[in-house]
């Protein structure tokens with residue numbers, strides 16, 4: 001056990017810190033074009049696609065270096081890169097399962113954010129039970145499939161050029177066995193993206209209607225009807241860690257809270273002098289710090305190439321549930337001030353940050369904190385996974401399993 | 405960055421588990437619950453032979469020169485067994501002597517602790533029931549070349565078995581820590597019964613207890629620093645024991661949920677039970693991270709070692725209470741019986757919560773530090 005950072009990691013951190021100090025834009029990029037430009041600057045400096053192999057334009061870095069970059073980005077309060085879904089897990093999925101032609105066609109432009117990607121998995125009637133999806137891909141004989149159906153909750157849908165799509169290619173076999181995975185062009189006739197307004201007031205996710213749209217056969221990922229296995233690996237990447245950066249964002253928010261608590265008064269005295277407030281701060285900081293230790297533990301395992309598979313459900317459950325408690329407490333301590341929303345218009349924020357929410361107030365962060373325990377496998381689903389796969393508890397009796 | 409145990413550390417842990425599974429079975433713990441003194445001398449000797457008592461003491465004094473991580477590993481296993489005895493207080497006394505004691509004090513006590521012939525107790529709480537070293541009210545009034553100590557020290561764990569008592573007191577020079585012979589005149593010991601019979605508490609009253617210059621530990625008026633570092637180590641140690649108690653309860657709950665059937669199926673297949681077990685695991689794993697981070701930070705002399713110790717103690721207290729309590733819930737009626745072993749760990753965790761600074765105390769330390 002040695003929790004010191006290795007000398008090369010410290011040196012890497014120093015260099016990264018200097019770069020972000022020097023280059024982080026003073027004015028928050030607002031339009032998509034501005035955000036793409038900032039993304040490009042980071043990419044050119046080698047800070048995007050850290051874990052991607054060099055041959056596909058990535059840095060081929062270690063998990064520790066990747067975590068350090070995210071951590072320094074959070075420390076500098078730098079705007080995040082865009083195309084998070086693409087770079088975080090769609091790209092890696094193509095790297096693992098894609099053909100050489102697919103890699104050549106898609107990876108570079110994904111990394112540079114010349115093309116924005118979204119994830120077309122969830123449907124109105126297939127959320128947690130994703131395998132129940134109904135969008136159909138019919139073999140049109142020639143070189144393409146015809147796609148018809150509806151997706152929902154699609155993040156970045158309105159700005160996406162491409163999507164990773166799960167669709168049913170065989171409806172006669174058990175539900176997991178008839179699904180295929182496609183790379184799907186969002187900019188074509190027959191694709192209709194309708195923004196959905198979220199509880200935060202912004203419209204970062206959307207509905208996607210596909211009627212007679214086209215997916216090329218050359219854009220099938222993996223085997224026909226082998227999409228479920230691929231979805232499992234993509235979910236696996238999505239559950240991977242933004243470990244240190246997330247904690248640093250919480251820490252930044254905590255320091256904002258402390259500043260406010262020192263300034264604000266209630267019952268004629270500063271909040272910071274109220275023993276109840278002090279106890280709450282101590283309790284939530286305890287939890288925050290434990291998130292940091294747990295993140296180091298995960299990083300240590302990742303660095304050694306240990307499989308963290310099902311155990312990553314513990315991490316996801318832990319930080320998303322913590323995040324809710326953290327912002328609930330912040331808003332509670334702040335009282336009426338905790339309710340304030342920023343006046344910023346929706347369309348300026350294309351990407352969400354799961355750790356501190358949209359830039360702005362505790363209120364937005366508080367609202368955002370309700371999302372993390374729903375997407376990427378809800379808390380209840382994570383607990384099922386932990387119970388069955390980590391603790392070895394018996395599977396529940398489920399109607400769909402009884403049908404076989 | 406390596407959060408995993410070395411192979412030596414793993415070996416220590418598994419051999420401790422094997423020893424305690426054999427020698428400190430629940431039945432053995434129960435016998436000691438009934439015992440007037442509450443601990444086994446034979447087991448203490450065996451622990452000395454295994455090298456546990458000198459684990460973190462210098463080789464020159466019969467120890468193994470290891471650190472807090474190893475001590476925490478052992479304490480986790482001891483907590484898992486609900487081991488009854490003064491392991492942690494003895495380690496605190498010995499560590500303090502090793503850190504700030506005179507050569508004579510080291511020579512007198514360290515080999516004796518390593519070999520299993522001396523035990524210690526720490527009288528950290530004062531009559532005011534404050535954990536804060538500044539709040540000590542026990543007096544040290546000078547008398548000739550020495551002092552006379554007077555005051556009340558409630559809830560001293562295992563004082564009745566101690567060969568040396570560590571007693572802080574306030575005098576003209578400020579707060580000083582004294583090594584006191586429990587057989588000194590003026591000391592009265594009153595046993596107090598808590599819910600965990602594997603933790604024996606004694607209320608001490610000191611009425612003009614004479615001590616000489618050789619009893620001063622770490623310098624006159626230097627007590628605050630000695631106490632703070634002892635509280636830190638005690639906090640991490642207690643957190644490690646609570647982790648062990650929690651893990652034991654989690655294991656028992658999961659095993660039970662696999663075999664107990666109701667409504668024609670194992671109760672573990674009900675989400676209400678499965679999700680509870682998943683939440684318990686989450687708490688245990690987070691506690692693991694907190695305990696070993698803090699133990700490492702103490703060994704490494706990290707800047708945040710004091711913060712980490714408070715975090716570990718505050719977190720482990722809440723987490724282990726929840727985990728041990730939920731294990732009872734998972735078991736239903738059987739979990740509420742005296743015969744079933746769960747309450748050994750449930751009570752052990754609770755007894756540790758109030759030692760070496762309770763969660764309120766540590767949270768205030770944390771708040772003070774992070775809002776400064």
Ligand SMILES: Cc1cc2nc3c(=O)[nH]c(=O)nc-3n(C[C@H](O)[C@H](O)[C@H](O)COP(=O)(O)OP(=O)(O)OC[C@H]3O[C@@H](n4cnc5c(N)ncnc54)[C@H](O)[C@@H]3O)c2cc1C
Nearest residue numbers: 119120121122127128129153154155371374375376378380
């Ligand atoms: C902000 C946000 C962004 C998103 N972005 C995307 C995206 O880009 N692409 C995409 O495809 N999807 C996206 N999603 C959708 C997300 O993956 C789904 O919302 C999620 O899978 C849950 O599905 P559902 O909404 O249909 O809820 P349901 O599955 O209907 O769940 C409702 C409730 O029932 C519980 N439940 C369901 N099944 C079980 C079970 N077996 N045991 C116990 N409890 C159960 C759930 O935990 C939940 O509490 C996003 C969601 C949010 C909130």
